[in-house]
Amino acid sequence: MELHTKYHGIVNVEEEEIIYFEHGIPGFLEERKFILLPLDENSPYFIMQSVLTPGLGFVVTEPFSFFKEYEFELTEHEKEALKIIEDSTIQVLCILSLKDPFKETTANLQAPIVINHSKTLGKQIILNDTSYTTKHKLFQEAVNK
Structure with missing residues (x-):
């Protein structure tokens, strides 16, 4: 099917x-x-493009490339909702808030998106009782300068 997208055209x-x-x-x-x-090509960034709304596309990335210590656990309810079983292919993404300059871009680590590619199911998980926020600087070295 043809899909009109925000960043990639048709x-x-x-x-x-x-x-x-x-x-x-x-x-x-x-x-x-x-x-x-x-x-x-070869970019760590993706567009999570709405199928319904051509103008809606979120810039996302896999957080583990930028935040080595990032971790969280899914509840049994979340695993059931995503139909996760042992051999499921899971991907974790976080939505980016783009800034100018780009080195100021932030990542939402408090609400990761978990995708079970085996079942083509996704869910944005809201992490409670965590130190993660919605605005972690993507490039940590920019924080230390």
Whole structure:
């Protein structure tokens, strides 16, 4: 199917590439279908593009490349909602808030997106009782200078 996107123009996607968010994502509850598009070849960044709304695309990245100590545990309820079993292919992403200059960009570590690619299911998990926030500087060296 042809999909109009915010950053990539018109792209062809297969139905099995669509990630379904049963309850949408906070702030966008009606948005339940997304696809992941690499921002550029060999880039650590992706666009999580809405299938419903062409102008809605979130810039995301895998947080472990930037935050080596980042970790959290999924509850049994979250695992059930995502139909996670032992051999599931899981990906964790975080939504970025782009800044100018780019080195000031922040990552939302308090609400990671967990995708079970085996079942094409996604969920944004809100972490409670954590030191993680919605605005961690992506480039830590920028904090120390």
